[in-house]
Amino acid sequence: MDLAVTTLLNALTLISILALVGLGLTISFGLMNVTNLAHGEFVTVGAFTVYFVQSHGGSFWLGLVAAPVVGAAVGLLLEGIILRRLYERPVGAILATWGVSLILQQGIELTFGLGAKPVVPPLDGVIDLGVSAYPVYRLILIAIALLTLAGVVLLVARTRFGLDIRTVIQNRDMAEAVGINTRRTYAVAFGFGAAVAGLAGALISPLATVLPQMGVNYLANAFFVVIVGGAGSVFGLIAGSTFVGGLTSILNYQISPSLAQALVLLSAIVIVRFRPHGLVSIGGRA
Amino acid sequence: MTALLEAKDIGVRFGGLDALSGISFSIAERSLACIIGPNGAGKSTFLNVLTGTQKPTAGSVLFRGNPISGLPLHRIARAGIARKFQIPSVFPSMSVADNLDIARRGTGSAPALEGDVIELIGLSAKREVKAGELPHGEKQWLEIGMAIATGPSLLLLDEPTAGMTPQETQATARLIHRLQARLAIIAVEHDISFVRALDADTLVLHQGRFFRRGPFAEIEADPAVRDVYLGRR
Amino acid sequence: MSNRTWFVTFATGILLLALLPNVVDGYMLGVMRDALIFGLFAASLDFFWGRTGILCFGHACFFGLGGYVMAIVSMMPDLAQQTLFGLVAAVAASALLAAVIGYFMFFGGVRGSYFTIVTLALAVIAQQVAVSWSDVTGGDTGLLGVPPLAFGALDLSGDIASYAAVAVILVVCLLGLRLVSVGPWGKVLTAIGDNEMRAAALGYNAAQRLTLTFTLSAAIAGLAGALYVAMAGLVAPDLIGLLLSTEVVVWVAIGGRGTLIGPVVGAVLVQRAQQEISSYNPSLWPLIIGCIFVLIVFLLPDGILSIAQRLRGVLPGRTR
Numbered sequence: 001m002d003l004a005v006t007t008l009l010n011a012l013t014l015i016s017i018l019a020l021v022g023l024g025l026t027i028s029f030g031l032m033n034v035t036n037l038a039h040g041e042f043v044t045v046g047a048f049t050v051y052f053v054q055s056h057g058g059s060f061w062l063g064l065v066a067a068p069v070v071g072a073a074v075g076l077l078l079e080g081i082i083l084r085r086l087y088e089r090p091v092g093a094i095l096a097t098w099g100v101s102l103i104l105q106q107g108i109e110l111t112f113g114l115g116a117k118p119v120v121p122p123l124d125g126v127i128d129l130g131v132s133a134y135p136v137y138r139l140i141l142i143a144i145a146l147l148t149l150a151g152v153v154l155l156v157a158r159t160r161f162g163l164d165i166r167t168v169i170q171n172r173d174m175a176e177a178v179g180i181n182t183r184r185t186y187a188v189a190f191g192f193g194a195a196v197a198g199l200a201g202a203l204i205s206p207l208a209t210v211l212p213q214m215g216v217n218y219l220a221n222a223f224f225v226v227i228v229g230g231a232g233s234v235f236g237l238i239a240g241s242t243f244v245g246g247l248t249s250i251l252n253y254q255i256s257p258s259l260a261q262a263l264v265l266l267s268a269i270v271i272v273r274f275r276p277h278g279l280v281s282i283g284g285r286a
Numbered sequence: 287m288t289a290l291l292e293a294k295d296i297g298v299r300f301g302g303l304d305a306l307s308g309i310s311f312s313i314a315e316r317s318l319a320c321i322i323g324p325n326g327a328g329k330s331t332f333l334n335v336l337t338g339t340q341k342p343t344a345g346s347v348l349f350r351g352n353p354i355s356g357l358p359l360h361r362i363a364r365a366g367i368a369r370k371f372q373i374p375s376v377f378p379s380m381s382v383a384d385n386l387d388i389a390r391r392g393t394g395s396a397p398a399l400e401g402d403v404i405e406l407i408g409l410s411a412k413r414e415v416k417a418g419e420l421p422h423g424e425k426q427w428l429e430i431g432m433a434i435a436t437g438p439s440l441l442l443l444d445e446p447t448a449g450m451t452p453q454e455t456q457a458t459a460r461l462i463h464r465l466q467a468r469l470a471i472i473a474v475e476h477d478i479s480f481v482r483a484l485d486a487d488t489l490v491l492h493q494g495r496f497f498r499r500g501p502f503a504e505i506e507a508d509p510a511v512r513d514v515y516l517g518r519r
Numbered sequence: 520m521s522n523r524t525w526f527v528t529f530a531t532g533i534l535l536l537a538l539l540p541n542v543v544d545g546y547m548l549g550v551m552r553d554a555l556i557f558g559l560f561a562a563s564l565d566f567f568w569g570r571t572g573i574l575c576f577g578h579a580c581f582f583g584l585g586g587y588v589m590a591i592v593s594m595m596p597d598l599a600q601q602t603l604f605g606l607v608a609a610v611a612a613s614a615l616l617a618a619v620i621g622y623f624m625f626f627g628g629v630r631g632s633y634f635t636i637v638t639l640a641l642a643v644i645a646q647q648v649a650v651s652w653s654d655v656t657g658g659d660t661g662l663l664g665v666p667p668l669a670f671g672a673l674d675l676s677g678d679i680a681s682y683a684a685v686a687v688i689l690v691v692c693l694l695g696l697r698l699v700s701v702g703p704w705g706k707v708l709t710a711i712g713d714n715e716m717r718a719a720a721l722g723y724n725a726a727q728r729l730t731l732t733f734t735l736s737a738a739i740a741g742l743a744g745a746l747y748v749a750m751a752g753l754v755a756p757d758l759i760g761l762l763l764s765t766e767v768v769v770w771v772a773i774g775g776r777g778t779l780i781g782p783v784v785g786a787v788l789v790q791r792a793q794q795e796i797s798s799y800n801p802s803l804w805p806l807i808i809g810c811i812f813v814l815i816v817f818l819l820p821d822g823i824l825s826i827a828q829r830l831r832g833v834l835p836g837r838t839r
Binding site: 358359360362363364368369371375376377378379382387388389391392393394432438512 | 714
């Protein structure tokens with residue numbers, strides 16, 4: 001019972017992080033049809049923002065607020081300088097964003113130096129859940145992630161901006177004809193995805209090894225979240241992160257973490273074979 | 287005479303909408319039929335069903351007595367069904383000759399016509415031109431040529447004259463009449479002048495249902511068909 | 520590239536390869552030999568990517584698998600003809616892996632960016648397996664003491680002999696890949712790359728063609744990996760991972776996709792640059808390779824060999 005609850009909560013932590021990282025990808029890959037291999041670096045940037053704030057005497061919470069802002073700034077720069085010119089060139093986008101990923105990694109390493117960076121969790125207490133004790137910080141992490149996802153669903157469903165995004169996705173030419181600035185909508189949506197990934201990086205920073213190369217680990221997993229779940233929908237995102245995050249957490253108890261990750265990615269590939277549009281596919285969309 | 291292609295009681299539902307319902311249709315070897323109807327009548331969906339690429343939610347499509355719905359595209363092509371897509375889809379980076387050569391070797395069947403397909407479609411002088419550089423009308427002909435080169439017994443044409451000049455349209459009608467001696471052809475079209483030039487057995491669809499079928503002269507004279515085209519019913 | 524241009528370039532390349540041993544010392548010859556092996560690896564990726572337009576971001580899986588299999592088989596005690604069995608097993612293993620992946624991906628309708636990402640993940644998986652399955656792979660250190668190439672009494676371990684063996688294999692493979700590329704098979708691949716649905720409607724089984732092409736491409740990558748490991752005498756996880764997978768993409772892109780020779784030139788040049796720059800400051804190289812990725816996309820989408828063609832295109836009376 002004790003182990004089951006802990007496993008469940010650990011799984012929820014991972015699922016939350018994957019869903020937040022995957023959100024930006026489901027926007028860029030699923031909706032804008034552009035493959036951004038520098039997406040993992042938004043996570044890295046978020047984690048390093050917290051490290052930077054803390055190492056200059058600021059609090060973790062200040063870092064947590066700053067991380068999405070920095071993530072969005074990097075995302076908007078990437079979209080404005082590079083991706084904007086490559087929407088019609090899918091392979092070009094893959095190559096260029098991989099280059100940007102390498103540049104960011106090495107730039108961060110040159111700025112902050114080699115080796116893992118320590119990030120102190122804001123709270124190190126545990127809370128008694130009746131059957132088991134669990135770190136408070138992880139529960140907060142899960143709560144923030146869930147609130148963010150709920151916010152995104154509301155944003156897309158209820159606001160003017162959400163309507164613009166849905167219109168642009170369904171028919172870009174039509175959206176332009178009714179006066180929506182599609183370029184700006186793309187940029188804002190992309191920046192938003194980067195901000196949420198930055199937030200994910202900040203949230204995970206006290207639990208993870210903060211390294212300039214940490215983003216690559218999230219990149220492959222987050223892509224599989226999006227592909228397995230079905231690109232372009234929030235429900236697909238949740239289904240995908242539950243699959244990848246849940247399976248990883250369960251396997252981590254049985255076998256070595258790297259073998260567990262290998263198995264999860266392999267099973268994701270098998271799923272893609274039989275459900276090429278993901279577990280939750282949007283009707284009629286290829 | 288047994289039918290080459292027979293569609294029985296076809297229905298297609300998208301979500302909660304009936305795109306097609308209760309349509310039956312058949313065509314014999316070496317005959318010509320046109321499918322017409324106003325925009326949104328379900329012509330393209332019906333053509334997709336006939337070529338096996340759209341699986342109907344009701345009914346069946348038999349080609350020489352065998353079901354074809356849901357087969358992979360290349361198997362359908364090898365069975366002897368060729369299709370010209372609505373948007374001209376040739377291989378733009380290859381020459382006209384290579385496009386036809388690729389088409390000829392795809393199915394392993396003999397071409398439907400003796401003589402050179404390239405002469406038939408009037409592109410002999412442009413043998414080495416890249417297909418992507420052809421003007422629109424010639425791209426359409428090249429695609430028809432590619433379809434013929436696969437040696438089909440049934441050719442389906444989806445709006446073959448879209449974007450053509452009136453002269454090109456008439457030339458296409460003459461081409462189709464020449465082909466008819468060799469293979470069965472179904473053309474989906476909404477250019478009435480072209481359908482008139484073909485002067486063939488015509489099926490009219492309206493709102494996803496069978497509306498009329500008969501020789502074009504009768505169809506054209508039918509006031510109900512005119513009402514449909516003018517949006518009066 | 521026109522057939523004549525290609526063969527002139529090819530003949531010039533053979534001449535340069537033949538002259539090289541006369542002008543450089545044994546050490547440089549060894550460096551060139553390794554660079555040419557990576558050139559063969561780049562050509563194998565180009566054969567698939569260049570013809571079909573589908574980018575594999577995990578091609579080092581096949582290079583590395585070939586390397587590991589070569590190491591394991593040729594280090595088996597009491598095995599006669601170690602080199603021969605090692606090479607055959609390496610090529611077969613890489614081909615088999617590619618056939619399985621191809622079956623899952625191409626018959627499942629996975630194309631384009633999806634394929635790129637799945638292969639990227641495969642490279643991540645492969646490296647993890649190579650590191651964690653240490654009983655077989657030697658873990659982080661890899662396997663040391665792989666014997667050099669030898670067929671019976673024919674010993675190919677010397678500087679000149681090993682260089683010549685690699686050069687001959689490279690030339691033969693390039694010629695073979697070129698003939699396949701411009702022949703009927705290659706035309707069908709171009710057609711599939713242009714418009715897969717149209718090709719299928721003409722009767723071609725696109726999934727099968729793509730799988731077979733991918734398998735051939737992987738088999739040659741596996742051969743390159745096996746050769747490299749036999750020459751270097753060791754195999755390590757960095758031969759199978761994501762980094763090498765992306766480096767080979769740069770070599771192909773810089774050299775010119777679809778030309779087969781260009782990627783070999785790209786591989787040699789980029790590795791020379793890498794060695795020079797890394798000896799000066801090792802942390803600069805990743806930054807530079809990142810910039811190269813971005814710059815090729817915007818400045819040289821057709822690779823360095825295209826510069827010559829572009830210059831010629833400016834002159835009157837010649838179209839591409």
